[in-house]
Amino acid sequence: MTCWRRLAEWTEAGVWPRLHEVLLAKLRSANALNFSRAAVGGSHIRALKGASRQDEALSTGTGRASKHHLITDATGIPLAVTLTGGNRNNVTQLIPLLQTVPPMQGRRGRPRRRPDVVLADRGYDHDKYRHLV
Template sequence: MARPKPWDVDDELWAVVEPLLPKVERRVRHPGRKRHPDRLVFQGILFVLHTGIAWEHLPQELGFGSGMTCWRRLAAWTEAGVWPRLHQVLLARLRSADALDFSWTAVDGSPIRAPKGGHKTGRSPVDRGRTGSKHHLITDATGIPLAATLTGGNRNDVTQLIPLLQAVPPVRGKRGRPRRRPDIVLGDRGYDHDKYRRLVWALGVKPVIARRGTEHGSGLGTQRWVVERAFAHLHWSRRLRIRWEIRDDIHEAFLTLGCALICWRRLTNL
């Protein structure tokens, strides 16, 4: 049996995605050209996400519609808040299946190039001052992405510690209140700042952060590797390795969609 392509959308995934999409009623008078099916357009968006291909080079023979159709639909769905809701729904399913571990979380940042510039870019200190952005990620204890943010490549990781914790959505899936705050957050030496430790404590979370100037071997690496693995899974999608979008909201849409797809793959493997 042929292995499904990363951009294939099976019935189970589509049953999760379709209810989240805004409904567009076709006009009775002057209806114009028939709207391309949302499912095929969604597959076209996934094709661009995974291959990194330019929108104008999207293969017409695959039936996804034109690159411009897919881009417009992505922009409209982004404005409607589809991707954060999809991520939240999948997180709730994982928690319902006891596959989400809030006992501790890990945070990290990963720089990427942004050749076309745009909002949330900056001169990257790790790439000879070239224009870049940075992905910031927080995962649960098993490596499931809970939230991600985008900044300029010149932003320090520690500045996103509080925004990442605040970006974790309320996750349902169990009786009682939704879970939002982890018990512990782990960070490397880039997050070593007493001011931010106090802010983390104020959120009811215990910070476990390596100290600068101390010898390596703190032991955090035996747990923090899950966030590095999550970055590897995210950047397996070529559209997230290099930021080609001038509009930051479109790149953030790809970033959130990438997090949601990691959740979906984990669900299908349970």
């Protein structure tokens, strides 16, 4: 129970996003991040059988499933992840996902947020969003 309680406390306190930013800064200072291209993808997560309909609706916004959207650098290091309802179209989540990438310190100059090229499957492809990226 202590582990679950600490996990909940740390999540509520925002420890995980801050830890991710620190790790990305360390990787950038070691020149271990590759911004030449990034990969974007998403996956569905079904609601658990033991969850009540009300719990499912509160956690996902749909009552049935969730979807993770992830962006990685060219070597597969996660830059950002978002969670949406399972009924969301991937293409509508591309810009919010890119905006979730934290500014990465660790080197001289402006903090880096965007890769040079973004690669994704057809679910994220649309002329409007291609021009925005």
